Amino acid sequence: SAVISQKPSRDICQRGTSLTIQCQVDSQVTMMFWYRQQPGQSLTLIATANQGSEATYESGFVIDKFPISRPNLTFSTLTVSNMSPEDSSIYLCSLRQGGTGELFFGEGSRLTVL
């Protein structure tokens, strides 16, 4: 199974600021995924991060609000920009293992915006 390290694990931020979440994996993967889980809700896919190309965003999510970097095959960042209390969520990165298609997740970054 893949090992995914995500940081920060949690943070409390002020409205209007931005926060960058980092995701490091222990193996090379082509696609990494960023999810949001709002309080009491299930997971919603924000975007797919491809190495060497622009991220692909899902409906309702835009690059200006959630810029993503993917500089190499083991690392990605998600920035939550100009935060508001509605951005308070757990943000998770994940990858799909080749072959089986099994999905693995990081420990999540719990973000609270005041």
Add this chain to the structure above:
Amino acid sequence: KQEVTQIPAALSVPEGENLVLNCSFTDSAIYNLQWFRQDPGKGLTSLLLIQSSQREQTSGRLNASLDKSSGRSTLYIAASQPGDSATYLCAVTGANSKLTFGKGITLSVRP
């Protein structure tokens, strides 16, 4: 559009009980189905993955079954323990590689 339903949303059982968690999905054209565990405020831990060609998978006290034709999967937990208390989510990967999550079942195992 695939919809994944997990009912009930919450379940409380006494320690030692065998229990079944249900997951239903509307589109049977799936690639695989995966069960996850999530502790409060944490990420998801993969429990079991069932490919579309499989009927069940087992890991320790956990057994997951898949019936594609009826659009159902069950997660069976034998001899439940307080440490099993968590939220259990099922997720379906469609033939188009799109992943759809259920809302999860929050399980509480009482000592």
